[in-house]
Each structure stands twice: as structure tokens, then as C-alpha cells.
Amino acid sequence: MKSLTALLRSHPAGTARGSMRNDAAAALAAFAVVAVLANLVEEFTAFEWTLWATQAILALSLTLVWGQGGIFSLGQAAIYGVGGYTYGFWAINLADNTGETVTAVLAAIAAGTIVAALLGYFMFYGNVTDVYVAIITLATSLVLFAFVNSTSGTAYRIGDAPFGGYNGMTRIPRLTVRLPGAESYVLTRTQFFLVCAAAGLVIAVVVRIIARRPFGRISVALQHNELRTELLGYDVRRHKLALFTIGGAIAGFAGALFAAWGRFISPPVFSLAPAALVVIWVLVGGRTSVAGAFVGVLVVKGFSSWFGGASGDNEPIVLGLLLIVIVLALPGGIVPGLGRMRSRISTTLAGRDQPPAAGGPVPLQNGDDVSDVFPHRSSEDRGHxxxxxxxxxxxxxxxxxxxxxxxxxxxxxxxxxxxxxxxxxxxxxxxxxxxxxxxxxxxxxxxxxxxxxPYRRARGGVGIKLQVASIYAALTTRENLWLACYAKSRNIESSHTRSSELLAWLGLRGDAERPAGTLSHGQQQWLEIGMVVAGEPSVVLLDEPTAGMTRGETERTAALVTEMGERASVIVVEHDxxxxxxxxxxxxxxxxxxxxxxxxxxxxxxxxxxxxxxxxxxxxxxxxx
CATH class of the missing domain: 3.40.50.300 (P-loop containing nucleotide triphosphate hydrolases)
Structure with missing residues (x-):
């Protein structure tokens, strides 16, 4: 979880650009190493590595969907298959005329995007819960498997491209490029591997950029507390749909590369095994880590190839043992686990102490005056x-x-x-x-x-503090307030400024970088009140705001609620x-x-x-x- 929190630190513009440059530099360095190795190994080895690269891209799609947004999808492999079949249909029918298959890759991306958008729309706008999302995506995979498996007749074809039924689609053209006025050029195996590796690294950098942008922060927020995210004013359903659709585009792209790699695609791509394998790759590498997508594929495929040989008879045993070891030794995955170990070693060597335990009443700054953070209303705007x-x-x-x-x-x-x-x-x-x-x-x-x-009501000025403090326990105190501020302003810099003001007002400046879940009970209650105030509501709903507070905190809360009532309609439910x-x-x-x-x-x-x-x-x- 620490790696996820670190990913979401507040980034001033200069720091964000610096992080982007660092990511790009790391990707270029990785590509340089890969390029040297690709020219040193045999062509067959590069051919095998190409498969791993396409699978890493597929794993990246689940890292985005599940690792960032918390959408546990068992359908990424199915969208991967849709992309592969689309590439095959397009390339077989048109490659001879156009002399290239790049448009077939684009068609596969479009197909993956459309399938993910349609499936996501019915799931998220149908208010399907997380468990049923997994079931529906898996069921979709199995339905596609049954359908494509039954298309062995000559009637099942699109133009010159037959589905092939259980025998699969054959004679799929390789990746071919053609510049204007030039001849068609079919990439060699080594060149194709370098294209796939470069594409994977570019997608990894893009996913990292998304994670640092407000879109990525909101994705992580809804993963940890979907209700609070909606109560802040975010359209959770639309956000989930956008995230799932982007993941579908990446999976469709990976499927096109897979079909071009093997020149063949068959119904088992929609079966249960590939669906589960994608999850295993991401779990092994670390689902919150972009690098984990690559590491997971390399470790799983490497061990399977090493112990299982060409036949792969021992692959289930290898996967089982590998998962047991990872769960016991590195429960968050390899990359986040190693990151935590490095952080602990650095902390020990630096001699830094752990953050002090939270406790005591929450002090307020600025003279305990709510007017410093609550909006002033003109005589024309008397609230709602x-x-x-x-x-x-x-x-x-x-x-x-x-x-x-x-x-x-x-x-x-x-x-x-x-x-x-x-x-x-x-x-x-x-x-x-x-x-x-x-x-x-x-x-x-x-x-x-x-x-x-709820999100429309929040945007209309209705804010609520729930009976049990509803915060993002795994995110830092600053991130909690930043998300609340951004929901109102939609401006990155002003959200940084206002969240800092709220931290000072709540007396939480010293706890800004601590996970909110480690705050005392009273501090968590105040933090949620601060998140409500951040939205500048005209109607404030407070459900038992003093529950669990000390007498001093209760007295200050009474004064605060009275002050808030001078600027908004405040409705309080309380037993005290x-x-x-x-x-x-x-x-x-x-x-x-x-x-x-x-x-x-x-x-x-x-x-x-x-x-x-x-x-x-x-x-x-x-x-x-």
C-alpha cells in the first residue's frame, strides 16, 4: 500500500515534469538494454521474448483497470482475443491491397475499445457490484469461447477470413509497414520484438502519467472508498467506464500483436486459463506497480519455461508453488515488496524514527475561525x-x-x-x-x-459527513483533502493551496503525509468534516459528528457547527x-x-x-x- 500512496503524492508542476522525465529516461534505458540483448541472442529467443512482451502489455491493461481503479476484471484476455481476431480479419482481407497491417492494428484497438465500452456501460451503469463484475467478465469470456469454438463451418467468415472454429484462424499476415511511395516491409522477428518492447515501455510510461494526473488519483480514490468518492461529487460510474475502456484499448492492441506474432489465433484465448493467467502475472509482479506487469510475466513465464520445458506439463505445479511463495513472502507482489524492503533499510540506515502516534484533541488554527475556509456568501446568494x-x-x-x-x-x-x-x-x-x-x-x-x-447532489451543494468516518484510510491526510478540494475546483494548483489551508485549519499539518487510517478517531472525524467543508457546500449534513470525540473536541465542534450555520444550512443528527x-x-x-x-x-x-x-x-x- 505504501507504493500506492507514494504514487499519489502531491506533485507541483515542476516535480511532475521531473517525474515524467525520469520515467521516460528509465524507459529509454530499458529499451537500450533490450535492444542490445535482442541482437545478441538467437532469433528464436527473440521470437519467444516477443510473446512475453505482448503478454506484458496485456498485464498492463489489468494493472490500470484493477491496480488503479480496483475493477477486478477477468475479461482482459477475452478483449485480447477480440483484438487478435479483429487483426486477423482486417489483415487477411485488406493487407494485400494496402500493403501494410498497421491499420489492422488500429482496427484491433478500436474493437477492444468498443467491446470494453459496451461491457463496461452495462456493468457500471447497471450498478453491478465488484463481485459480479468479475463474474460477468468471466462469463463474457466463456460465452465468446463457446461461440468462436462453434464457428467451424464455411458460413462463418468475414470476407476471405474464416473464423476457423476450434481449429482457429490461420494465415494471418505478419506486421507489415509501408511508408508513402515505398515498398511494403515485413518486420523480421528481432525487429518485431523491438517494436513490441518499445510499445510496452511507452504504454507503461503513459500509465504512470495517468496515475499522477487527477484521473489516476480519482481512480485510486474510488478503489478505496467508492461511496465517499461519489459523495465528494465525482461521477464514479463514468470514471469506471473510462478506465475500463482505456484498459480494453490496451488489451485489444496486445491481441493484435499476438495475432501478428503467431500468425494464428484460436478459441482457447477466450478460455478460463488465459483469464486466470493475466491475474496471476499481475499478482506476482504487484498489481499496483507498472513495473510489476513486466516482472510478473518474466517471472511466471521464465519459471514455467525453465521447469516446464516445451511441453509445459509442470506449469500448473510451478504456478501454484510460485503463488504460495509470493503470498507468504511478498503479499503485495515482487516489486512493491522489494520497494518496502528498500524503504525499511533506508529508514534504518538514516536513523529516522517512526511517525509519532496520533492522539489528543484536534487543535484548530487561524483563531478557530471557520470563515477562513468556509465560503462567504453575498446577500444575493443566501444558500439553498x-x-x-x-x-x-x-x-x-x-x-x-x-x-x-x-x-x-x-x-x-x-x-x-x-x-x-x-x-x-x-x-x-x-x-x-x-x-x-x-x-x-x-x-x-x-x-x-x-x-x-449523490455526485450530482454534491455538485449542487449538498455535502455529508457520515455516521462512521468515511475517509480514504490508505491514502495520506493531504491526499484526502486534495481529492475533496479538486472535486470542487477541478484545478490542480488551487487544490494544493486549499488542501494546505485546510491542513493548517484542522491542525493536521504535521500529519499531512501519514496514512489517514493511522490518525486518532477524533482526528478522522475532523478530517471528514474538513473534506465536506472543502466542497464549499450550501447544505451540510452531519450524522453524529461528535461520536467518539473527547469533551474538548465536542465543545469545539458545537462552536464550529454554529459558525457553519451562518453560511449554510446545517442539518445535524445527534444522540448527545x-x-x-x-x-x-x-x-x-x-x-x-x-x-x-x-x-x-x-x-x-x-x-x-x-x-x-x-x-x-x-x-x-x-x-x-
């Missing part, structure tokens, strides 16, 4: 009024919220109280879009939000009645999902019905005796 009209939310036959109508002011604090199961958190989830109302409407001024997804009393705000009582009572703290504290709800009639009678 959020309301629910006749909202009901049913789970099966149970109504968690039952015909509730509430209108919250555009500025000021409002409290929701009630016993456990009263429907308070469910109502907040309906306001933020986490849940869709069974009936009724949620409005923000004149806009009907009822069918809006002393905290509610300090807020001195209008209170709404929910009971069994329905609106029960409204009033001030003093009014409701004298209401015997409220006492009976919280303590029960028998307890109230016993107290009277």
Missing part, C-alpha cells in the same frame, strides 16, 4: 433550502421513513433527534442521494433532486443531548420513521412524550415515584 415532501422509504414491508415533510432554512442549524431506528440516518441518506425515496420528493430550492445521484443543547437550534423529533414533534430544546425537554420515547413509560413512572 433543502426540503422533503411526503417522503417515504420502505425496505420490504418496513417503512424506515414514513410520509415525512420537512423544510430546512437556507442558513442556520437544524437538529434531528430520536431513538435508534427512528429513521434519522435514513432521512439524511435520502437527502444526500445514497437512498432513493419510495415515494415523495426531495427538493433544493426549485430543483427536484429525487432522482439525482448536551451537544444538541449547546447548538441552541430548532429540533425535529422522529419516531418510528414519522415526524413526531418540533420545537426548541427547552420546549421538547419538558415534553413527557419525548421522555417516554427515550426512556419508556415504565422508566418515566419509576422516576416519578
Amino acid at each position: 433550502r433543502i426540503a422533503v415532501q411526503g417522503v417515504t422509504k420502505q425496505f420490504g414491508g418496513l417503512a424506515a421513513v414514513d410520509d415525512v415533510t420537512l423544510d430546512f432554512p437556507s442558513q442556520g442549524v437544524s437538529c434531528l433527534i430520536g431513538p435508534n431506528g427512528a429513521g434519522k440516518s435514513t432521512l439524511l441518506a435520502l437527502l444526500s442521494g445514497q437512498l432513493r425515496a419510495t415515494s415523495g420528493a426531495v427538493t433544493l430550492d426549485d430543483h427536484d433532486l429525487t432522482k439525482w445521484h 443531548m448536551e451537544f444538541v443543547r449547546r447548538l441552541d437550534a430548532p429540533i425535529t423529533v422522529l419516531h418510528m420513521g414519522s415526524l413526531f414533534a418540533q420545537g426548541s430544546f427547552e420546549q421538547l425537554s419538558r415534553d413527557e412524550r419525548i421522555i417516554d420515547i427515550y426512556l419508556g413509560g415504565r422508566h418515566a413512572d419509576a422516576a416519578g415515584e
